[in-house]
Amino acid sequence: MTADSDDIAVQVRELRKSFGSVRAVRGVDFAVSKGEIFGLVGPDGSGKTTVMRMLAGVLRPDAGGIVVDGVDVVADPEAAKLRLSYMPQRFGLYEDLTVAENIFFYAELFAVPRPQRIARKRELLDAAGLSAFQNRLAGQLSGGMKQKLGLVCALIHTPRVLLLDEPTTGVDPVSRRDFWAILYNLRESGVAIVLSTAYMDEAERCSRLALFHAGAIPHCDTPARLKKAMPGVLLAITAANPRALREALAGKPGVLGILLMGDRVHIRVDDAAKRTAALRDVLRESGIVDAEIEPAEPGIEDVFVALLGSEKAA
Numbered sequence: 001m002t003a004d005s006d007d008i009a010v011q012v013r014e015l016r017k018s019f020g021s022v023r024a025v026r027g028v029d030f031a032v033s034k035g036e037i038f039g040l041v042g043p044d045g046s047g048k049t050t051v052m053r054m055l056a057g058v059l060r061p062d063a064g065g066i067v068v069d070g071v072d073v074v075a076d077p078e079a080a081k082l083r084l085s086y087m088p089q090r091f092g093l094y095e096d097l098t099v100a101e102n103i104f105f106y107a108e109l110f111a112v113p114r115p116q117r118i119a120r121k122r123e124l125l126d127a128a129g130l131s132a133f134q135n136r137l138a139g140q141l142s143g144g145m146k147q148k149l150g151l152v153c154a155l156i157h158t159p160r161v162l163l164l165d166e167p168t169t170g171v172d173p174v175s176r177r178d179f180w181a182i183l184y185n186l187r188e189s190g191v192a193i194v195l196s197t198a199y200m201d202e203a204e205r206c207s208r209l210a211l212f213h214a215g216a217i218p219h220c221d222t223p224a225r226l227k228k229a230m231p232g233v234l235l236a237i238t239a240a241n242p243r244a245l246r247e248a249l250a251g252k253p254g255v256l257g258i259l260l261m262g263d264r265v266h267i268r269v270d271d272a273a274k275r276t277a278a279l280r281d282v283l284r285e286s287g288i289v290d291a292e293i294e295p296a297e298p299g300i301e302d303v304f305v306a307l308l309g310s311e312k313a314a
């Protein structure tokens with residue numbers, strides 16, 4: 001645990017959930033502090049959504065404990081729902097209601113006192129860049145605007161814990177920037193945010209990351225410390241045909257992993273000084289004469305594939 005118990009907003013212990021014979025979550029533990037953005041990342045089907053739904057109190061775990069903002073979610077999910085806000089992948093907006101009507105619907109649902117509603121709505125719409133669209137039907141908003149409206153609705157009752165399941169998937173870069181600006185403000189005010197994402201740049205912005213793999217969390221740390229934990233060192237190799245590079249280097253001595261990154265290849269080696277010359281020889285023998293090899297800093301994607309073992313086998 002990285003925080004004093006007073007600071008902990010979400011505590012998860014030994015969480016388990018199966019669907020028939022599928023063991024979706026196999027003993028997950030973590031704690032999230034107030035003011036943290038805690039990222040859930042990992043391949044499709046690794047259990048992120050199932051954990052999120054259990055945290056939100058909408059799915060009962062088979063075993064394990066969850067405490068959110070001091071409330072035992074398993075024992076009293078309804079009490080927990082008043083302290084947290086959950087934005088699932090498909091957030092329930094009413095497409096035939098306007099932006100403002102959707103917000104008031106959620107304000108009513110969460111019993112936000114009437115005098116606060118107007119001010120809160122104005123503040124959130126401003127932050128989301130949606131003030132000019134209050135009277136537009138939700139069904140006529142762009143995908144990015146819909147996601148931002150979902151976030152506004154999820155925040156109307158000023159929750160202390162926010163659970164966001166892939167909130168920016170398919171959202172344009174400008175809306176994603178607005179979205180993250182809101183998240184940073186919430187973090188500053190001490191809100192704990194648990195968010196799953198498939199975007200590596202978003203993973204990089206999280207305070208800490210839980211790397212999911214087959215229903216467990218084999219690695220959980222800050223992005224910087226996860227990078228330090230990556231075994232080996234990274235070299236970037238550029239050539240006209242990066243796929244041919246990958247084929248030529250697979251399985252060569254000292255090569256721990258290979259990752260195709262657009263027009264270049266990242267390879268992890270055990271020892272850069274020792275291997276670079278030999279790798280040049282290998283490439284030359286394979287007829288690749290235009291390759292440039294240089295040291296590279298790992299990005300979070302390099303770390304994931306290295307730690308989760310999903311690189312092309314070296």
Ligand SMILES: Nc1ncnc2c1ncn2[C@@H]1O[C@H](COP(=O)(O)OP(=O)(O)OP(=O)(O)O)[C@@H](O)[C@H]1O
Nearest residue numbers: 019022024042043044045046047048049050051212
């Ligand atoms: N309601 C359900 N009934 C049966 N199986 C389920 C159910 N929900 C999830 N699963 C299974 O549990 C496993 C974990 O799924 P989960 O949706 O939690 O993964 P995920 O990491 O969120 O993936 P994605 O990014 O695709 O949403 C998968 O094998 C999935 O098929």
